[in-house]
Amino acid sequence: MPLYDKILILTGAGLSAESGLGTFREENGIWSKYNFEEVATPEGYAADPKRCLDFYNMRRDLHHKATPNTAHKALARLEAEYPGEVVIVTQNIDSLHEAAGSHRIIHMHGQIDRVKCNDCGTTYDYPYGTIEVNSICPSCNVQGQQRPDVVWFGEMPYDLDEIQKEIDSCFLFISIGTSGSVYPAAGFVNMARKAGAHTVELNLEPSDGAVQFHEAHQGKATEIVPRYVDKLMHEAAIAQKKVVR
Ligand code: APR
DSSP states (O other): OOOOSEEEEEEOHHHHGGGTOOOSSSTTOHHHHSOHHHHSSHHHHHHOHHHHHHHHHHHHHHHHHOOOOHHHHHHHHHHHHOSSEEEEEEOOOSOHHHHHTOOOEEETTEEEEEEEETTTOOEEEOOSSOOOTTOBOTTTOOBSOEEEEEOOTTSOOSOHHHHHHHHHTOSEEEEESOOSOSTTGGGHHHHHHHTTOEEEEEESSOOTTGGGOSEEEESOHHHHHHHHHHHHHHHHHHHHHHHHO
């Protein structure tokens, strides 16, 4: 019965799907309704800032109405109660992991309730209200360059060095609710295998990278994630009893 010193969890849009936030590549996904090149690239923002900000202001409204689901809560419980370290690397720009009570979270694609100045790079919390086209940066006072602090296609994700260190030192890597179609996140499972970790995919259906996982469970996150967390907690309790004896 393994007891893992460190568990690294990669999450994607499928984890927040049952909280009412859309996924990207499924039928009727976000990218079937919006052209990502127009709303999620630096070029799209430069060409038409209002179109881009309208997209993110609409999603900010959805995020304000969303609440953590039982999968988010199960991961927060794992961090609180599991005898090893639990670190979440999320591709999601929502704050549902925080709302569920998780603390060790790396937002590699940024956060929708923060704003970034496209001119001086200053980022700051901006959880409520709309991001206006003619907003003025509180740091450099430049007008009309405020954008959501999210990582767009063609931009470098955040904290890759820290993520690499977490992958290299984890013993269990769990991927939840992601299609495994966007790099660098899609390559993390292979890095984890090379680091000697046991790798698990929890997803509604096999992802593009499914063959790279040692173990996989299909189903809705709100069903399979709490079940898997219960399994880890049970195994840890047995392992600790053995140690005590
Ligand atoms: N429970 C578990 N998995 C689910 C659920 C659910 N209720 N609903 C959907 N899924 C799975 C889908 O089967 C799919 O494999 O979640 C995955 C969602 O895949 P994508 O829509 O591609 O989302 P994601 O993998 O997070 O996208 C990665 O791409 O567009 C960029 O920046 C964006 O962070 C995003 C990145």
